[in-house]
Each structure stands twice: as C-alpha cells, then as structure tokens.
Amino acid sequence: MGPTHLAHSSSTSGGAGSGNDLRWTRRRVLLAALPLLLLAATYAVATIDIRNHDNRVLRGVALGQVDVGGMTSDQLDAEFDRINSYIQTAPVYIETPGAAYQIDAERLGLTLDRRATSAAVLNAGREGTSLLRPFSWLGALFTKREVDPVLRLDPGAAEAGLAAVSKTISVEPGEPTLILNNGRLELAPGTPGNILDVQQLVRDLSASLPSEPGQEIFVDAVTTTDAMVDVEIQSLVDRINGATTRDIEFIVNGISIKARPDEFRSWVELDLAGSSPRAELNTEVMYRWINAAAGIAQGDIDTRALTVEGSQIRLPRANAVMCCQVEVGEQVLEAVLAGTTSIGLDLIVDDLTPLADLGISELIGEFTTEHPADQDRVINIQRMADIVRGAVVEPGATFSLNGYVGERTTSNGFVPAGVIYDGVFAEDVGG
Structure with missing residues (x-):
C-alpha cells in the first residue's frame, strides 16, 4: 500500500508543475508578441488610412502654419x-544692416505657384516605397509634416519692382582693367560689388508667408560679393601675351622700326561694351610712337583745306604726312594675333588735288544773310557756315545740312538759342 500511495503522490505533483510552466510560457509569448501585434495593427491602420486619402492630403501635413491634412x-x-x-x-x-527697404509684394509680381505647391502638399508623406510610408504616417501623429508654399516671381514685374531697391542695395562690380606688369599684360579685377541675391530673396519669402491679411514680411537682403573677372577675358589677355613674345616690325616710309613686346602691349586696351570681350589698340598712342620712331614730322592735317579766295577755289598741296589710316590699328592687331611679326604701313598724305578732276575750279555762288552780331542764333548760324565751308558734293550725290554738321553741342561750338518744337517756343543748344 505504501509504495503505491507514494507513487500516486509523485504523479499528482508533477502534473501541477507542468501546468504552471505552460501558463507562464503562454504569458511570455503574449507579452513578446504584443508589441508586434500593436505594430502590425498600426501598420494596417496606417496603410488603410493612406489608401483612404487617395487624391487627398495625408494626415499631419501643414502648409505654412495651416493644417491641410485630409483636404x-x-x-x-x-x-x-x-x-x-x-x-x-x-x-x-528687405532688411540691410543700415536700413529696411519697403516694397509691396504685388509690385514684385509675387504669387503662389499653385501647381508646384499642390504637388508638394499632395506628395508629403508619400515619398519612398509603399512599404515604408506607414512608418512616416506614424511619425506624423507626433510631428507635423511642414511644407513651404512655392512662390513665383513674374520676371518683368520683379525686375521693375526690385529696380529701385537693387540700385540702393546692390553695388555693381567694376570692370576689370589691363595693367602692364614687368612687360606682361595682366588682368586686374574691378572693384568688388555686392549684388542682391534675388533667388535667395524668393526662397526667404516662401518661408515667411503672412498668416493673416496685412501682415508684414521681413527678409534679409542677402548679397553676393562679386569681382568681375571673366574666363573669356582672361583667355584673350593670354592670347595677346602669347602672340607678342618677340619684337613687332613696322615698315614705314621705307624705314624699318621695331616695337618691343612691352611697347606693343602698352597700346592694348579692352573693349567690354559688346556681348563678347575684344581687344583694340590705342591708335593715338601707337601712331605717335610710330611717327617718332620713323622720324616723321607730324603736322595737323587740314581735312577742310579748300579755301575760297575771291572767285577762285584754291586746292592746296599736301600739308602733312603722317601715320596712319584709322582702320590700321584693327588690322595691325589682327595681323599680330595671326602670328605676323613684320607689317607694312601706308602713310597719310593730305593731298586734295584730285578734286580738280571733278571740275571744282571756281566759285559758282554765295549768299549773305544780315543779322545783328553776337546774338545766340547768329552765333549758331555762323558756326554752321564755318563747318560746311569747303564741303564737296560729288556728281549724283546728295547733301544733308544736319547730317554734315552733326549733333549741335557746346563742345562743337554751338550755344543755347530759341527753337520751336511742335509749335511751342523753347530753348536748346544749336537753335
């Protein structure tokens, strides 16, 4: 009896222990699986919610300071x-360290870019793969997805609106200049300028939108420092230096004269007025050097040398010989850049005698208009007479008084006098 009882007791005790262990195991499994179940449930909810927001803004998206989720x-x-x-x-x-410059947003042509802003808002939270989007959705429950509205500037309106502000804030960089350093041409950058960064201004405006009517917008005037040194200009300077490593020979009036590289380079100037940089020679300096080196006595060439004496027109002999025709400077530079080191130059001889072939030999007529002396209008009339005296109109050609005289300026000897513009009396130079 005894052994049987002991065996029964042992069997009952072992069964109770196994049941307890099983319950604890189930609890552990449930506790371990609970986070995964919650995550799976959340993932499922997020996935369903994202699908339910097709063609709508996802939850937790803010446009500026406004919640647009679900719109x-x-x-x-x-x-x-x-x-x-x-x-x-x-x-x-637009704020600078010294002042703030006010301008209405409407004058900037500043409007909301609806298409770009709509795309940014609808895409918020939908970035990446569909498997990862539910996690982004979960994060948006605690932190808003902020989207800045996209602004658009009308280029024409912005240019006009910012013109006054830019002139005040911006300082255009000075143009680079050529200097001669140890016989070589070098490009010295112009004075640095501070340019208003319009693109950064637009970005700052996008992040500073008003949340109510009439609210002011403050943005910093971001400027960029710029010194005008262009790669194309530098390449041109390098080309000139490379083409003038040896003396340049000029054959003038049968005489050979040579300009050293540093002398020739000193005549070079930059012309930055066009769309592309170009070099030119200071012909006044170059011709002066050539005339002196060739021993040519420079005289003042009288381009209006025809004179009237009584009933006769006198055609003078050549009154000056010198270098050179106006277009020679451009031709010389082109030749040097092409590799030519010996250049022949023709002198100018002021000889008007071929005019006799046109039959210009006597005075045909003249007229005199009587006016009180020293009046402003009389001074201008006399100045025009002096300019056109000796003018030659060849057979078949036409003559324009205003075209021949050119602009009437004080530097050309004219004075202010009365004029009539559209039936209204006024005063202007050359009247």
Missing part, C-alpha cells in the same frame, strides 16, 4: 486663394 483638391484651391490674397497685400521689407 481635397477643391479645399486646397480655397486655401490657396486665401494664401494668395495674403501674399499680394503684404508689405515686404
């Missing part, structure tokens, strides 16, 4: 109308 396209359009009205009525202050 449809029509609701977004209404919100865009509200934002756009705030933008156009907002005064914009």
